[in-house]
Amino acid sequence: MAAGSIQPHQAEILASAILSTPQWELFSISDNVIGTKGVQVILDAQKLSTVHILALSNTGMTSEILDFLISYLNEKKVSMLNISNNNLSCDEATQLRLAQAICAPGLLSLNIAETHIKFTENFVKLIRTNKIRLSFLDISGNEVESDAILALSDYLVDPSCVLNSLILKNCNISKRALSKLFGKLKTNTSLTYLNVLGNTAQKLDQKIIESIKGNRITRLD
The missing domain is CATH 3.80.10.10 (Ribonuclease Inhibitor)
Structure with missing residues (x-):
């Protein structure tokens, strides 16, 4: 309509x-x-x-x-x-x-x-437990638990993960949680688009940015 x-x-x-x-x-x-x-x-x-x-x-x-x-x-x-x-x-x-x-x-x-x-650790657990073939996830603008981002980071290296686009704009994610997320991307083979705009800790060290070079990500905001 x-x-x-x-x-x-x-x-x-x-x-x-x-x-x-x-x-x-x-x-x-x-x-x-x-x-x-x-x-x-x-x-x-x-x-x-x-x-x-x-x-x-x-x-x-x-x-x-x-x-x-x-x-x-x-x-x-x-x-x-x-x-x-x-x-x-x-x-x-x-x-x-x-x-x-x-x-x-x-x-x-x-x-x-x-x-x-609120995007919680339980969301990620349900995605993994139910073996969901999720390719697109946008949780922008919501309250996001740090534990949820940490669990999501672990999910990214799960062989069953086929997530292609992950959008986390304006979620006030901590630098620690974002650092872990970026670190896990080194071994993720599915993600091509990641958006972390609007997070207070979005400007990460160059080392972290370098760590994801060489994988399949073609767009990073």
Whole structure:
């Protein structure tokens, strides 16, 4: 759906049309600010449909949708998910349930940038435990635990890691955590794009920058 083409009062009309479509390769209502109720009405109409790629960026969702969204994701097992630019701040227990629903086998791409979701060590553990073949991860603008970055660093050298793009803008990552991340890149063979802009410790020693030369990274911000 084109950005801004759906008004909140039109959500139920769109939901009726969705009921007649059994399968969606890509379903996007991004940049249509229809709010929690509007998103829920539309997704509820999709319960009998197959969805591979789901984009809900900047739709005005709030944490009130999380119980519904968790249930939806547990049923759908989408391969590409974008819920960025929505305020989904919630308690730790709900965040864990959301992480469990998101990190399902089959997930290939995840964008949770600017969602006020804390990226924790549990996220990384779920990615590894469920053997997810994740190729794209954007957690920009969220609170990120140092332990999560350390765990992510270890994941980068796991033979099962196929992460291609990693975006960590404005996450206030410590120099220690970034140093470990960069150090692990020496033996990573999958990552081609890394973005650490906006972190207070992003200007690292030249030694650390030199340490990743020669691997597959073609772009570093």
